[in-house]
Amino acid sequence: MEENRIIRSSEALTTFFIPNKLVHRDGQLKAIRDSLNPVIKNLQPRNAFLYGKPGTGKTCMARYVLEELRENSSAKQCYINCWEAPGRFKILYSILEKMGQTFSIHRKGMPTDELLDLLKRKLQDEYFILVLDEVDQLEDDKVLYDILNIPKTALILISNDPTSLAQLDSRIRSRLASADSIEFPAYKIDEIKDILSDRASWALVPGTIAKTQLERIARVSAGDARLAIDLLRIVSETAENQDVEKITDSLIQSVLPKAVESKKEEKTETLNPYQKAVLDLLKSGKVDSGTLYQKLSETIRKQNLEPIVDRTFRKYMDRLVQSRLVSASGTGRWRTYSIAE
């Protein structure tokens, strides 16, 4: 078994890695601590809403504070990603599962309300911090109401969309009106560079990557720290596989554009042919819904695809917007679509 020459610890190049210090997020860190730290003194913690573009440290920061709290208080805590568990049943089920509840859910189909009772009983009278990540992907917001009604509980809601709270049911919105809103602006290139150099110091053998090379990666990441770290991972792994002693400029030169491209493709490869055709059609600029459907029908004929009805087209568009590949402007019938960003 040969020793790695570039990568010392690959774990530090993943999104699961929680660094033991967070770079350029002091304000946000203090704000989240202020919301939650009352539990240390056995006081009610406040709800918080973290919003900002992808890769701005929302998730990382929430997990960091949870970790910190685990050491300083006995409060129970749980992290759920709503994209993985979008419904009421699934969320409650995941919470129980992550808190160590073992039960056979399939037996006679357990009603959702029973899950809620189970959770209340499990929490007893203890404080509970629940992080709901990607809360804009939530399908049924009633579950928020359920959880807000559990005493001694605080929610940390995370979203890319600053208006997520405003879209909730009015009863839930009023309960969350007092939540602390914490904005996560995109990182500047220098800040990304600092984050990368911190990660590199954990993950890479010292001296294998130069400051100017980190800066180069930072520049193409457009303020998205997750993308930047991912690019650093791809570059490092390539260097490792090529069995070189250090990362060279020419390696970066050849790998970086391909890596950025493959990251973009990753997002679109789960799409069906119709949605890919829609993305293609939107490349020439924004189009209103009606003409887009007509153009798509034409493409379908040319490519000998099975025709789809207009309702199906609208469902496909919903999903494209939901996954943020396409942005929609205008409401109802006067909506136009364009490529996101």
Place this chain on the structure above:
DNA sequence: CCTCCACCGGAACGGAGGGGGA
């Protein structure tokens, strides 16, 4: 003010596919 038109989106349905239990 009324009707038409084009599009919106919820509800329900049926077929396909997956997973667990007998």
Place this chain on the structure above:
DNA sequence: TCCCCCTCCGTTCCGGTGGAGG
């Protein structure tokens, strides 16, 4: 293995909406 149930998906149906044009 078969069977049942659940979930997912595209489709059908249809009431709603608001500008255009009489």
